[in-house]
Amino acid sequence: KHERDEQEQARLQAAFNEMRAESRAKTNFLSRMSHDIRTPLNGMIGLIKMNENHFDDKMLIQENHKKMKIAADYLLSLINDVLQMSKIEEGQIILTHEYICLKELAYEIESIIIHRAAEEEIQWIYEKDEMEIQYPYVYGSPLHLRQIFLNIYGNCIKYNRPGGKITTVTEVVDVQGGICTYRWTISDTGIGMSPEFLEHIFDPFSQEKTDARSVYQGTGLGMAITKGLLEQMHGSIEVTSQVGVGSVFVITIPFEIALEQKEEEKIAEIYDIHGLHLLAAEDNELNAEIVEMLLTDDGAKVTVTQNGRQAVECFKSNPPGTFDAILMDVMMPVMDGIAATKAIRAMERADAKTIPIIAMTANAFEEDAKRCFAAGMTAHIAKPFQIEQVEKTIMESCKRKI
Numbered sequence: 001k002h003e004r005d006e007q008e009q010a011r012l013q014a015a016f017n018e019m020r021a022e023s024r025a026k027t028n029f030l031s032r033m034s035h036d037i038r039t040p041l042n043g044m045i046g047l048i049k050m051n052e053n054h055f056d057d058k059m060l061i062q063e064n065h066k067k068m069k070i071a072a073d074y075l076l077s078l079i080n081d082v083l084q085m086s087k088i089e090e091g092q093i094i095l096t097h098e099y100i101c102l103k104e105l106a107y108e109i110e111s112i113i114i115h116r117a118a119e120e121e122i123q124w125i126y127e128k129d130e131m132e133i134q135y136p137y138v139y140g141s142p143l144h145l146r147q148i149f150l151n152i153y154g155n156c157i158k159y160n161r162p163g164g165k166i167t168t169v170t171e172v173v174d175v176q177g178g179i180c181t182y183r184w185t186i187s188d189t190g191i192g193m194s195p196e197f198l199e200h201i202f203d204p205f206s207q208e209k210t211d212a213r214s215v216y217q218g219t220g221l222g223m224a225i226t227k228g229l230l231e232q233m234h235g236s237i238e239v240t241s242q243v244g245v246g247s248v249f250v251i252t253i254p255f256e257i258a259l260e261q262k263e264e265e266k267i268a269e270i271y272d273i274h275g276l277h278l279l280a281a282e283d284n285e286l287n288a289e290i291v292e293m294l295l296t297d298d299g300a301k302v303t304v305t306q307n308g309r310q311a312v313e314c315f316k317s318n319p320p321g322t323f324d325a326i327l328m329d330v331m332m333p334v335m336d337g338i339a340a341t342k343a344i345r346a347m348e349r350a351d352a353k354t355i356p357i358i359a360m361t362a363n364a365f366e367e368d369a370k371r372c373f374a375a376g377m378t379a380h381i382a383k384p385f386q387i388e389q390v391e392k393t394i395m396e397s398c399k400r401k402i
Contacts, residue, residue: 040071095141121162135180138255151222160190181254193241202227274299280327281311307332308340320350330361338375345376356397
C-alpha cells in the first residue's frame with residue numbers, strides 16, 4: 001500500500017510539474033506577444049504623430065511611410081506565424097497536391113532572396129549537382145514550400161555579415177516507386193549558433209539574442225513552422241552550426257513525380273483594369289476609400305456600398321451588364337458577403353450567374369475560402385491585400401466570365 005501511495009504521489013507531482021511548466025510557457029508566450037505587438041505599434045503611432053506635426057516636410061513623411069510599412073509587414077508576419085503555428089500544433093494545416101515545376105519554384109524564391117541578400121552585401125551562390133533537377137515536374141504544396149525556403153534563407157541573411165555568403169547545393173538522393181527525393185544543403189558564413197541554442201532551435205519563439213525581436217527581426221517561430229511543415233511533407237531538416245563560422249541547413253523532401261514532364265507554354269499577360277466598372281461592398285470606411293482610390297487611379301470605375309444588402313440592391317437596380325465584377329467583403333453588418341452572394345446568384349437575370357464575385361476578406365484560412373466558393377464566389381483574396389494581386393484576380397475572373 002505504501003508503495004502504491006508513493007507511486008500515486010509521484011504521478012500527481014509529475015502532473016503538477018507539467019501544469020506548472022505549461023503555465024510558465026503560456027505566461028512567457030503572452031509576455032512575448034505583448035512585447036512583439038506593442039513595439040511596432042508604438043513605432044507606427046509615433047511616426048503618425050511625427051507626420052501630423054511635420055505635414056509640410058515631404059521627405060520626412062515619405063521616410064516615415066517606409067518605416068511604417070516595415071512595422072506593418074512585421075505585425076502581419078507575426079499574426080500569420082502565430083496562427084499558422086497553432087494550426088500546425090492542432091494538425092490543421094492542409095497541404096495542397098499541385099502540379100509544380102521545381103525549377104520555376106527555385107527561380108521565384110531566388111528572385112525574392114537575391115535582392116534582400118544584395119541589400120545586406122551578401123553573396124548568393126546556387127549550385128546544382130551533375131544530375132541537376134532530374135524530375136522538375138512533381139506534385140507538392142508550392143505555398144508551403146516557398147515558406148520553408150524563405151524562412152531558412154531569411155535566417156541566413158538575418159544572421160550573416162556584410163561580405164558573407166549563402167550557398168545552396170541541390171541533389172537528387174533517391175528515385176524509386178514514382179517518388180524522387182531531393183536534398184538541399186544551404187550554408188551561410190554568418191554568426192553561427194551555440195550548441196546550447198541548437199538544442200532548442202525548433203522550439204517556438206526560440207531566438208539566441210534576447211533583443212533580436214526589438215528591431216523586427218522575427219517572431220522566433222520560423223524554424224518551428226519550417227519543421228512542422230516538413231514533417232507533414234514526410235521530409236526532414238538537420239542543422240549544424242559553429243559560432244563565428246556559420247550554419248548549415250540540410251532539407252530533404254520526397255516528391256511524387258508528375259507523369260507529365262514537359263513544360264507548358266505560358267503567355268505573359270498584362271493586367272489592365274482600365275474601363276472596368278466594379279461594385280465594391282465594404283463596411284470599413286478606410287478600407288473602402290483605399291480600394292476605391294487605388295482602383296480608380298488605375299482606370300476603373302468603382303461604386304462603393306457599405307454592406308451586403310446595399311450591394312444586392314445596387315446590383316438589382318442597375319441593368320444587366322452594368323458591372324464587370326463585384327468585390328465582396330465577407331463580414332459586414334445588415335447582410336454579410338456570403339448571404340449577399342447567394343442572393344445575387346439566385347436572381348433571374350442574365351448576369352447574375354456569371355458576374356465574377358471576388359471575396360476580399362480578413363478571413364484568410366483555407367476553410368474560409370471554401371465557404372466563399374460554396375456560396376458562389378469566383379475568387380478569394382485575403383486582407384491585407386496587394387493592389388497588384390487584386391487587379392490580377394479581377395482580370396483573371398473577368399476573362400473566365402468571357
